[in-house]
Amino acid sequence: MExxxxxxAERLQALIFSERAVAYLQVDSGLxxxxxxxxxxxxxxxxxRSGEPVTEQAFFLEGLLPPVETTDFVPSVELASxxxxxxxxxxQDDTYWVVLxxxxxxxxxxxxxxxxxxxxxxxxxxxxxxxxxxxAANAALLATQRELExxxxxxxxxxxxxxxxxxxxxxxxxxxxxxxxxxxxxxERMGRLKRFFAPTLAELIVSSGNERILExxxxxxxxxxxxxxxxxxxxxxxxxxxxxxxxxxxxxxxVPLIQAFxxxxxxxxxxxxxxxxxxxxxxxxxxxxxxxxAVAMRDAVAALAQKWRRHDYxxxxxxxxxxxxxxxxxxxxxxxxxxxxxGTVINTAARLCEAAKDGQILVTSRVAAAVGEAVxxxxxxxxxxxGLRRPLAASNVEALKVVQ
Amino acid sequence: MxxxxxxKICMLGxxxxxxxxxxxxxxxxxxxxxxxxxxxxxxxKKTVQLSDRIVNLILWDLAGEDDISxxxxxxxxxxxxxxxxxxxxxxxxxxxxxxLCRRVxxxxxxxxxxxxxxxxxxxxxxxxxxDEIEGxxxxxxxxxxxxARTGEGVEDAFGALAxxxxx
Numbered sequence: 001m002e003x004x005x006x007x008x009a010e011r012l013q014a015l016i017f018s019e020r021a022v023a024y025l026q027v028d029s030g031l032x033x034x035x036x037x038x039x040x041x042x043x044x045x046x047x048x049r050s051g052e053p054v055t056e057q058a059f060f061l062e063g064l065l066p067p068v069e070t071t072d073f074v075p076s077v078e079l080a081s082x083x084x085x086x087x088x089x090x091x092q093d094d095t096y097w098v099v100l101x102x103x104x105x106x107x108x109x110x111x112x113x114x115x116x117x118x119x120x121x122x123x124x125x126x127x128x129x130x131x132x133x134x135x136a137a138n139a140a141l142l143a144t145q146r147e148l149e150x151x152x153x154x155x156x157x158x159x160x161x162x163x164x165x166x167x168x169x170x171x172x173x174x175x176x177x178x179x180x181x182x183x184x185x186x187x188e189r190m191g192r193l194k195r196f197f198a199p200t201l202a203e204l205i206v207s208s209g210n211e212r213i214l215e216x217x218x219x220x221x222x223x224x225x226x227x228x229x230x231x232x233x234x235x236x237x238x239x240x241x242x243x244x245x246x247x248x249x250x251x252x253x254x255v256p257l258i259q260a261f262x263x264x265x266x267x268x269x270x271x272x273x274x275x276x277x278x279x280x281x282x283x284x285x286x287x288x289x290x291x292x293x294a295v296a297m298r299d300a301v302a303a304l305a306q307k308w309r310r311h312d313y314x315x316x317x318x319x320x321x322x323x324x325x326x327x328x329x330x331x332x333x334x335x336x337x338x339x340x341x342x343g344t345v346i347n348t349a350a351r352l353c354e355a356a357k358d359g360q361i362l363v364t365s366r367v368a369a370a371v372g373e374a375v376x377x378x379x380x381x382x383x384x385x386x387g388l389r390r391p392l393a394a395s396n397v398e399a400l401k402v403v404q
Numbered sequence: 405m406x407x408x409x410x411x412k413i414c415m416l417g418x419x420x421x422x423x424x425x426x427x428x429x430x431x432x433x434x435x436x437x438x439x440x441x442x443x444x445x446x447x448x449k450k451t452v453q454l455s456d457r458i459v460n461l462i463l464w465d466l467a468g469e470d471d472i473s474x475x476x477x478x479x480x481x482x483x484x485x486x487x488x489x490x491x492x493x494x495x496x497x498x499x500x501x502x503x504l505c506r507r508v509x510x511x512x513x514x515x516x517x518x519x520x521x522x523x524x525x526x527x528x529x530x531x532x533x534x535d536e537i538e539g540x541x542x543x544x545x546x547x548x549x550x551x552a553r554t555g556e557g558v559e560d561a562f563g564a565l566a567x568x569x570x571x
Contacts, residue, residue: 078442
């Protein structure tokens with residue numbers, strides 16, 4: 001307390017002693033406690049025993065004695081009592097002095113500031129960590145977004161592909177529709193043609209695509225007319241259903257024969273049928289074909305007539321055949337066309353049919369000449385026929401000759 | 405007669421790594437969620453029973469310092485060994501612990517050290533890779549993962565250091 005008046009120095013010493021809770025320990029060179037004094041109780045050192053090892057009683061001194069310097073200092077040491085003390089060491093000969101000065105107030109003042117500084121640093125570290133995590137999450141999100149975009153592109157490509165396939169399908173569909181329409185038209189044409197021609201012939205005309213054959217033209221044809229004898233009387237007396245049933249049987253027997261012989265079926269008129277050969281497609285011997293058909297028809301109807309007679313239907317069957325040029329082609333108007341033949345030869349065949357008795361096949365002399373050796377024909381008396389100025393030489397077909 | 409030894413051990417590491425919590429867990433078997441920073445140094449004592457002797461460990465819990473130049477070397481005087489503590493969720497604290505170790509060895513020469521990677525209970529935030537730990541072991545470090553909160557590894561770590569310094 002050099003330079004201070006004695007009164008001030010004494011007061012100051014008293015203040016330091018009480019305010020700083022000064023305490024001291026005196027230790028010898030063998031680290032045995034020699035003496036202790038001051039505010040020992042403030043540091044939990046009230047029970048110190050002189051003459052015993054100091055570090056066993058004041059364990060905070062472990063490792064600190066002897067001091068390395070003459071005066072030494074270890075600051076702010078919090079002891080078991082909770083007090084913080086600055087430890088001052090003084091070496092004097094073989095004696096060590098340990099002085100404790102209370103710094104708990106300084107410690108308590110420093111703690112909040114230090115705590116705040118550490119808390120701020122920790123907050124900054126946490127913020128940096130969160131930022132890194134956010135960046136990582138952001139990068140992951142971006143990667144996911146890129147994946148999504150890639151998926152979207154793939155979807156768009158798939159969509160385009162599907163659209164292209166749909167367009168292709170639509171085109172195929174259109175083609176198919178056109179084909180169906182063409183085939184329907186063909187079927188329709190076929191249906192029309194089948195009314196006139198044998199199915200095979202109709203298909204031939206359709207497949208050839210040459211319908212000019214239906215245009216008006218002249219050709220040498222053999223014409224066959226046939227009908228039932230006694231049909232008008234039968235139709236008047238029988239029930240309509242019986243008539244229709246009989247006609248159905250009759251047509252069912254004859255039409256397949258006409259088709260088999262590839263004759264052109266011109267028309268049905270009740271029990272009457274008109275068939276011709278050599279048109280629209282040519283055939284090598286139309287008269288012979290017509291006569292052969294006629295014999296087959298006569299046999300078929302003869303079989304039917306036996307059945308009819310059991311029902312007491314008295315019906316006969318007559319056929320007339322003539323050969324000559326006729327005009328052929330489509331006749332009629334839009335919505336109703338027929339393919340037909342017009343000419344004297346038609347009338348002649350029709351009149352011969354009228355004149356034929358049951359079972360007779362009357363043919364003109366030209367037809368009889370054309371069938372030649374193949375058929376047994378018997379010439380009959382010339383016929384005076386309606387619409388013909390002169391009597392007509394005619395023959396009856398007896399039978400087909402059996403070819404040896 | 406059983407020999408009784410008394411050894412000074414220093415707790416070293418960056419701030420808020422759990423040095424004080426590890427001492428509390430070891431000495432009093434308690435854990436507090438409240439973080440209270442240490443000013444200067446705090447001294448505790450724990451008696452450890454080894455197979456052939458009793459060791460009084462005088463634990464110097466030093467204030468955490470990230471700046472190794474601020475380390476008060478006077479606190480280390482007379483230490484028989486050190487417990488280096490790092491926070492496993494903050495990799496930078498491992499660097500601080502290793503730097504402190506180098507600083508102490510530069511002044512006091514080689515000392516027995518154990519290295520504790522604390523806060524092992526926060527596994528979802530754990531940031532030190534296993535291969536790093538293996539690397540430290542290969543370099544001769546005695547390393548353990550510890551949790552002052554659950555007590556995992558704490559007794560083992562102090563016990564292992566007590567064995568090494570009392571041979």
